[in-house]
Amino acid sequence: MSTKTDKIDRLAELTAQQESSSGASLWREALKRLRASKMALVGAWIIAVFLLLAIIGPWVAPYAPGQQWRGEVFVNRAEFVGARAENWFGLDHLGRDIFSRMLVGARQTLLLGVVSTLIGLSVGALIGSFSGACATLGGRVGQRIDSVVMRCIDIMLALPSLLLAVSVAAVLGQSMTTVMIAIGVVQIPVFARLLRGAMLVQGGSDYVLAAHSLGIRKRRIVLTQIMPNSLSPVIVQATLSLATAIIEAAALSFLGLGNPDSAKNPEWGVMLTQAQNYADSAPMMAVYPALAIIITALGFTLLGEAMREALDPKLRG
Amino acid sequence: MSLLELDDVKVHFPVKKGLIFDRTVGHVYAVDGVSLSVEEGQTYGLVGESGCGKTTLGRSVLRLVDITDGSVNFDGTDLAKLPAEEMRTFRRRLQMVFQDPLGSLNPRQNIESILSEGMAAHGIGGTREERREKIRDILAKVGLPANALARYPHEFSGGQRQRIGIARALVLEPDVIICDEPVSALDVSIQAQVINLLEELQESLGLTYLVIAHDLAVVRHISDVIGVMYLGSLVEEAPSDALYAEPRHPYTKALMSAVPVPDPEVEDRRERILLTGDLPSPANPPAGCRFHTRCPWAQDTLCATERPALKDVGGGHKVACHFAAEIAAGTVERTAASVVPATREEMADRVVETPAE
Numbered sequence: 252m253s254t255k256t257d258k259i260d261r262l263a264e265l266t267a268q269q270e271s272s273s274g275a276s277l278w279r280e281a282l283k284r285l286r287a288s289k290m291a292l293v294g295a296w297i298i299a300v301f302l303l304l305a306i307i308g309p310w311v312a313p314y315a316p317g318q319q320w321r322g323e324v325f326v327n328r329a330e331f332v333g334a335r336a337e338n339w340f341g342l343d344h345l346g347r348d349i350f351s352r353m354l355v356g357a358r359q360t361l362l363l364g365v366v367s368t369l370i371g372l373s374v375g376a377l378i379g380s381f382s383g384a385c386a387t388l389g390g391r392v393g394q395r396i397d398s399v400v401m402r403c404i405d406i407m408l409a410l411p412s413l414l415l416a417v418s419v420a421a422v423l424g425q426s427m428t429t430v431m432i433a434i435g436v437v438q439i440p441v442f443a444r445l446l447r448g449a450m451l452v453q454g455g456s457d458y459v460l461a462a463h464s465l466g467i468r469k470r471r472i473v474l475t476q477i478m479p480n481s482l483s484p485v486i487v488q489a490t491l492s493l494a495t496a497i498i499e500a501a502a503l504s505f506l507g508l509g510n511p512d513s514a515k516n517p518e519w520g521v522m523l524t525q526a527q528n529y530a531d532s533a534p535m536m537a538v539y540p541a542l543a544i545i546i547t548a549l550g551f552t553l554l555g556e557a558m559r560e561a562l563d564p565k566l567r568g
Numbered sequence: 569m570s571l572l573e574l575d576d577v578k579v580h581f582p583v584k585k586g587l588i589f590d591r592t593v594g595h596v597y598a599v600d601g602v603s604l605s606v607e608e609g610q611t612y613g614l615v616g617e618s619g620c621g622k623t624t625l626g627r628s629v630l631r632l633v634d635i636t637d638g639s640v641n642f643d644g645t646d647l648a649k650l651p652a653e654e655m656r657t658f659r660r661r662l663q664m665v666f667q668d669p670l671g672s673l674n675p676r677q678n679i680e681s682i683l684s685e686g687m688a689a690h691g692i693g694g695t696r697e698e699r700r701e702k703i704r705d706i707l708a709k710v711g712l713p714a715n716a717l718a719r720y721p722h723e724f725s726g727g728q729r730q731r732i733g734i735a736r737a738l739v740l741e742p743d744v745i746i747c748d749e750p751v752s753a754l755d756v757s758i759q760a761q762v763i764n765l766l767e768e769l770q771e772s773l774g775l776t777y778l779v780i781a782h783d784l785a786v787v788r789h790i791s792d793v794i795g796v797m798y799l800g801s802l803v804e805e806a807p808s809d810a811l812y813a814e815p816r817h818p819y820t821k822a823l824m825s826a827v828p829v830p831d832p833e834v835e836d837r838r839e840r841i842l843l844t845g846d847l848p849s850p851a852n853p854p855a856g857c858r859f860h861t862r863c864p865w866a867q868d869t870l871c872a873t874e875r876p877a878l879k880d881v882g883g884g885h886k887v888a889c890h891f892a893a894e895i896a897a898g899t900v901e902r903t904a905a906s907v908v909p910a911t912r913e914e915m916a917d918r919v920v921e922t923p924a925e
């Protein structure tokens with residue numbers, strides 16, 4: 252683990268160095284343009300509300316997530332309790348307050364999205380940058396290494412993501428950590444390919460050739476020229492991945508691999524999959540978590556797309 | 569001895585195929601045996617159609633592409649055999665100006681960073697302030713305002729970007745600058761300015777140039793010697809004036825016949841040579857004379873079977889054609905199909921296409 256953190260640290264350090272020596276105003280300008288973008292604004296607001304809920308949710312929820320109203324919901328007779336003054340979103344199949352569970356669940360959902368994306372991003376970026384560096388500066392041996400690594404990544408990519416996640420979950424056993432790792436692992440090949448692909452594109456560009464002709468060392472070219480120019484797709488992808496991670500978690504819990512302790516720790520994905528069983532008699536039970544997931548995913552997607560635009564130096568006015 | 573001497577330089581790019589591991593299935597003979605020498609303080613102009621290997625040849629001098637065979641002697645050192653790190657330090661003395669001014673500048677670096685990076689790599693210029701002083705000096709030389717330092721490449725016009733590219737080469741105080749189609753991406757109105765700048769810099773700094781162009785007009789005035797390239801090798805080389813006065817190789821004749829003459833009288837009578845067919849693929853070059861598939865003078869003997877060497881025909885004029893003497897004397901005829909009477913209407917569609925890349 253320590254070598255990994257070392258590598259990520261070094262990466263962060265070097266990109267930071269690049270920013271301070273030359274690209275500073277460019278990133279600053281990107282931020283400025285991001286602020287001016289309506290898309291980014293909407294996305295940022297949605298995410299801000301989501302974050303706020305994740306933080307204060309458990310405290311403002313009117314009821315405990317596990318609290319049950321007995322004798323009101325009869326699943327086998329298809330009798331459910333809809334929205335009412337006491338329970339704003341109604342009760343679920345076990346007679347629990349959906350509104351409270353949504354509020355409390357925001358935190359779990361956010362944690363899941365962030366942690367799994369971080370796993371995918373960090374591992375994927377490491378593999379991708381390694382492979383990309385090998386391919387762009389390693390000569391024949393490097394290209395060999397790169398092609399071996401990429402074939403492995405391709406195999407991972409070729410597996411259906413759910414199958415991959417299920418295999419990971421099967422090995423690790425049922426828990427929240429499992430879900431995070433499983434979804435993180437699924438994202439690894441995406442990030443790796445993305446970064447490596449971007450590095451190859453940049454590596455073949457004229458300005459990199461120009462840097463070579465100036466007599467700049469290869470390692471420095473990779474770190475100060477190729478890497479900073481390859482990062483923006485990865486950053487954008489990370490934002491977009493937060494959205495898919497939440498949805499994939501829902502799929503995993505549908506297969507019974509999600510959070511085992513869903514009574515006390517509700518999570519939107521789990522709530523959605525549970526609600527599917529009662530879609531005929533209580534459709535609203537699915538609508539609330541589904542809407543919440545869609546809106547949140549939309550928020551991240553909007554921000555991601557806005558970032559993609561803002562980070563594109565060619566669009567700068 | 570000349571400052572820069574290329575001897576039988578070959579650059580063959582392997583063509584790879586394969587599902588898991590790449591196999592070499594053939595080669596692109598981009599540069600296939602070029603020898604030329606550039607005298608100190610002079611300009612060597614290299615012309616030829618797109619895809620004939622000019623860029624590759626220019627890059628091979630700086631070892632930006634792997635040299636398959638041959639030697640590149642620069643000031644007494646064979647660059648082709650130099651270890652990588654030594655080659656890196658030699659790059660200070662051999663610089664390059666690129667065809668695409670914007671693409672060759674990192675969009676995330678400001679001008680100061682772009683210009684100081686090379687100095688840092690070679691440990692020249694001392695402190696940051698000293699470097700900045702030097703950069704300001706160079707910026708003035710290439711005609712850019714001093715406030716350009718903190719700005720980014722996209723904020724400049726095409727001509728200014730090329731000036732930045734030239735400045736980037738100049739800060740290292742090189743002996744030789746290889747200019748790969750330095751103006752072909754620029755507006756016609758800007759081209760002359762940049763060419764003039766290159767000339768002025770050569771005069772004041774004593775630079776040696778290898779200028780690459782696909783257009784004879786660009787190199788005509790600045791070159792001392794011009795080499796004409798076709799499909800990976802030189803077909804003719806001569807002092808600029810001699811080449812214009814009397815092109816000897818059929819390919820050069822065709823290239824020249826495509827350049828309009830300002831005098832309408834002459835223009836009307838000008839003989840034009842039509843080249844049939846496309847440029848053959850450098851992955852599968854024709855046997856014998858590379859030009860025989862399109863040559864209007866191609867003969868039944870020799871042309872298709874033996875590759876002509878670049879031979880001196882007097883006065884430093886070198887031609888790679890078996891029948892150079894006969895063509896000059898008019899004892900061999902060219903095929904009728906290639907003779908095109910010149911009309912002004914035809915001016916628009918040029919005989920030899922020289923598309924910009």
Ligand SMILES: Nc1ncnc2c1ncn2[C@@H]1O[C@H](COP(=O)(O)OP(=O)(O)O)[C@@H](O)[C@H]1O
Nearest residue numbers: 581596598617618619620621622623624625850
């Ligand atoms: N890296 C490369 N790999 C394979 N083929 C290449 C490579 N670079 C150039 N070529 C090929 O070599 C030939 C010469 O290209 P180039 O030197 O760019 O020509 P020019 O500059 O005269 O237009 C072209 O056919 C081109 O496709």
Ligand code: SF4
Nearest residue numbers: 857860863871889890
């Ligand atoms: S050798 Fe033959 S084919 Fe080649 S240029 Fe001369 S006449 Fe033409």
Ligand SMILES: [Mg+2]
Nearest residue numbers: 622623749925
């Ligand atoms: Mg070229």
